[in-house]
Amino acid sequence: MRRELLMRWQANETTVAAIEDGRLVELYVEREFDCRVVGNIYKGVVKNILPGMQAAFVDIGLEKNAFLYVDDAWAGMAGQEQILAETPIQSLLKEGQELMVQITKEPVGSKGARITAQITLPGRYLVLMPTVNHGAVSRRIQNPAERQRLQALAEELRPENMGLIVRTVGEGISREELIQDQKQLLLVWEGIKSRFEQCGAKGLIYKDLGLRQRILRDVFSSDINRLMVNSRALYNEVQEYLDMMEPQLKRKVFVCNIEELFDKYSIEQEMAIALDRKVWLKNGSYLIIDRTEALTVIDVNTGKYVGSTDLTDTILRTNMEAAREIARQLRIRNIGGIIIIDFIDMEVEPHKQKVLDLLAAELSKDKVPTHVLGITALGLVEITRKKVRQSLDSTLETLCPQCAGKGRIPLKN
Numbered sequence: 196m197r198r199e200l201l202m203r204w205q206a207n208e209t210t211v212a213a214i215e216d217g218r219l220v221e222l223y224v225e226r227e228f229d230c231r232v233v234g235n236i237y238k239g240v241v242k243n244i245l246p247g248m249q250a251a252f253v254d255i256g257l258e259k260n261a262f263l264y265v266d267d268a269w270a271g272m273a274g275q276e277q278i279l280a281e282t283p284i285q286s287l288l289k290e291g292q293e294l295m296v297q298i299t300k301e302p303v304g305s306k307g308a309r310i311t312a313q314i315t316l317p318g319r320y321l322v323l324m325p326t327v328n329h330g331a332v333s334r335r336i337q338n339p340a341e342r343q344r345l346q347a348l349a350e351e352l353r354p355e356n357m358g359l360i361v362r363t364v365g366e367g368i369s370r371e372e373l374i375q376d377q378k379q380l381l382l383v384w385e386g387i388k389s390r391f392e393q394c395g396a397k398g399l400i401y402k403d404l405g406l407r408q409r410i411l412r413d414v415f416s417s418d419i420n421r422l423m424v425n426s427r428a429l430y431n432e433v434q435e436y437l438d439m440m441e442p443q444l445k446r447k448v449f450v451c452n453i454e455e456l457f458d459k460y461s462i463e464q465e466m467a468i469a470l471d472r473k474v475w476l477k478n479g480s481y482l483i484i485d486r487t488e489a490l491t492v493i494d495v496n497t498g499k500y501v502g503s504t505d506l507t508d509t510i511l512r513t514n515m516e517a518a519r520e521i522a523r524q525l526r527i528r529n530i531g532g533i534i535i536i537d538f539i540d541m542e543v544e545p546h547k548q549k550v551l552d553l554l555a556a557e558l559s560k561d562k563v564p565t566h567v568l569g570i571t572a573l574g575l576v577e578i579t580r581k582k583v584r585q586s587l588d589s590t591l592e593t594l595c596p597q598c599a600g601k602g603r604i605p606l607k608n
């Protein structure tokens with residue numbers, strides 16, 4: 196299978212499209228309001244200490260001094276967390292002291308950014324926490340045996356006097372892959388430390404790239420043939436990141452006319468379809484996709500398809516076509532949780548199996564774990580898809596204030 200990623204960065208918006216064999220299969224959009232700074236790491240200088248508030252203001256080179264609360268102020272003294280947590284701020288910090296800090300809350304209005312001295316570096320499967328002294332596993336991984344395996348690995352792989360957390364996506368990931376991730380995180384951490392030492396007075400030493408970084412970290416891997424970007428600036432940013440994380444992927448990145456590629460793969464039209472309830476299939480049949488609080492319901496409709504004289508054959512073809520498109524729409528829309536599909540009723544038992552097999556095969560192309568659980572007594576197909584990040588509609592849409600999501604408003608008489 197040929198896999199390509201198209202990455203467009205313009206006017207505070209990043210759009211990434213994943214193409215498989217010429218068709219869009221995944222879509223990621225991030226809009227940056229102002230310029231995000233959360234996650235960035237700075238070298239700062241303590242400006243004033245406020246013993247009454249148990250806090251300090253730190254100059255990190257932004258317009259407003261950043262706010263550091265005592266609970267977030269200790270760092271690099273692993274094993275002493277408990278003692279330090281009860282230490283007053285004036286004995287932890289001195290005015291004029293240099294400090295490595297990470298932004299946890301964006302500055303708003305007259306308020307400066309909120310910062311912490313406890314650095315966290317998220318990798319593909321792990322999070323490195325250089326200032327704590329324990330290994331842990333994401334609470335969202337529930338299987339007890341898997342938790343035990345990962346807990347042991349977190350302890351084994353964490354560098355001395357540092358913390359390591361296995362992220363939810365680490366579930367089922369091999370020891371070798373976790374080691375690879377741990378090595379990369381340590382390289383990034385070494386880079387940050389040396390920039391802290393070399394950097395003159397204060398300023399940015401590590402930038403969190405948001406969606407672009409998450410894509411490079413979580414999606415761009417050796418099974419992707421090419422990554423196309425829309426500008427030299429983005430190309431340089433990507434190369435700089437890959438230098439640190441995965442240098443062997445650098446040669447797969449190209450600058451190109453991204454609008455041409457967006458046209459070629461009809462990305463804008465696909466995005467409009469992915470936000471619509473109704474999805475037309477090639478043969479005139481269609482899907483209706485409804486999301487509720489608890490689950491997503493997909494209804495397959497024959498519509499105007501009367502192409503064949505053999506009704507059972509028509510139904511089978513429509514359901515097969517629907518299965519392919521449903522698998523694709525789940526990925527593009529990034530729908531997680533429970534999904535119920537109402538295929539057109541099939542009388543022929545082998546036909547049901549054929550559709551289920553195709554659905555499972557199509558879903559297996561998805562990196563997000565999915566399971567086809569089978570057919571219920573009423574003939575509905577149940578699927579689960581792991582919830583990873585936000586769905587496309589929650590990134591791009593907000594609830595209708597008129598009907599508050601009900602989709603119906605009172606009739607006027």
Ligand SMILES: [Zn+2]
Nearest residue numbers: 595597598602
């Ligand atoms: Zn409405």
